[in-house]
Amino acid sequence: MIRVFVLSALVCVAAFTVRAEVPLTLTGNAVEGGLMFGKTNPDSYVAFEKKPVEVSANGDFLISFGRDSAGTRELTIFTPGDARVELIEVADRDFKIERIDGLPKRKVTPDPKAIARIGKEKKEINAARQETDAVPYYLGGLQWPAMGRISGVYGSQRILNGKPRRPHYGTDIAAPTGTPIRAVAPGRVAFVHTGMFFNGKTVLIDHGLGLRSIYIHLSETFVTAGQQVDLNTKIGAIGQTGRATGPHLHFGMTHDTTPVDPEVVLGPMPN
Numbered sequence: 001m002i003r004v005f006v007l008s009a010l011v012c013v014a015a016f017t018v019r020a021e022v023p024l025t026l027t028g029n030a031v032e033g034g035l036m037f038g039k040t041n042p043d044s045y046v047a048f049e050k051k052p053v054e055v056s057a058n059g060d061f062l063i064s065f066g067r068d069s070a071g072t073r074e075l076t077i078f079t080p081g082d083a084r085v086e087l088i089e090v091a092d093r094d095f096k097i098e099r100i101d102g103l104p105k106r107k108v109t110p111d112p113k114a115i116a117r118i119g120k121e122k123k124e125i126n127a128a129r130q131e132t133d134a135v136p137y138y139l140g141g142l143q144w145p146a147m148g149r150i151s152g153v154y155g156s157q158r159i160l161n162g163k164p165r166r167p168h169y170g171t172d173i174a175a176p177t178g179t180p181i182r183a184v185a186p187g188r189v190a191f192v193h194t195g196m197f198f199n200g201k202t203v204l205i206d207h208g209l210g211l212r213s214i215y216i217h218l219s220e221t222f223v224t225a226g227q228q229v230d231l232n233t234k235i236g237a238i239g240q241t242g243r244a245t246g247p248h249l250h251f252g253m254t255h256d257t258t259p260v261d262p263e264v265v266l267g268p269m270p271n
């Protein structure tokens with residue numbers, strides 16, 4: 001795994017003028033699929049690539065880098081009477097190509113009835129993604145939600161029964177059906193579904209400031225929408241509901257609309 005963090009500061013020196021620099025701390029990984037945890041003055045306006053970034057009452061914020069985001073990215077912080085610009089070099093990564101054959105044809109090329117159902121489910125889950133709490137629940141800690149063999153990685157291009165599909169935006173953790181799943185971080189349950197076409201039993205959690213996690217193919221769900229969870233809450237159990245060829249947890253993390261790589265955000269899974 002590539003773990004690169006390059007942060008080049010753009011320093012403006014004005015002769016005979018002493019300016020208190022806008023405070024900023026930034027931790028995490030500036031790499032494709034990475035996430036960075038920022039903190040600045042609470043009364044700041046923060047923009048990343050010229051788009052507004054939500055800032056908590058304590059000055060916490062997040063920025064993220066998509067699968068194909070390598071290059072120089074601009075973070076700007078405006079506080080009353082001052083501004084700071086950071087240029088962030090996002091490192092490139094290579095993603096693998098994954099071929100999966102032998103899936104039931106109707107799960108690869110859905111029939112019209114299935115397409116209608118998939119569309120309805122997509123609307124439901126997207127509605128749950130419209131809101132995020134302005135509270136950085138994720139500061140309560142991050143953990144792997146379940147342990148097991150990593151059977152699928154973030155960013156891989158999947159070819160299902162010979163047909164190219166969107167990249168795989170998550171980490172697959174293979175473990176026996178019934179293995180308990182805990183939330184990756186404290187948060188608020190945003191969505192629970194008992195049987196989506198592709199995802200099967202699904203839980204979506206909001207960790208604040210646009211950070212979300214999703215858990216799919218579950219055999220059981222133990223939480224309800226609106227419920228607050230912490231690191232100890234059992235939210236569900238591993239299964240193979242929906243489009244899955246064996247019992248595993250598909251675990252995804254997103255920041256706003258950007259899928260990020262759990263293996264980059266959490267680091268290697270402990271043994």
Ligand SMILES: [Zn+2]
Nearest residue numbers: 152170172250
């Ligand atoms: Zn998966």
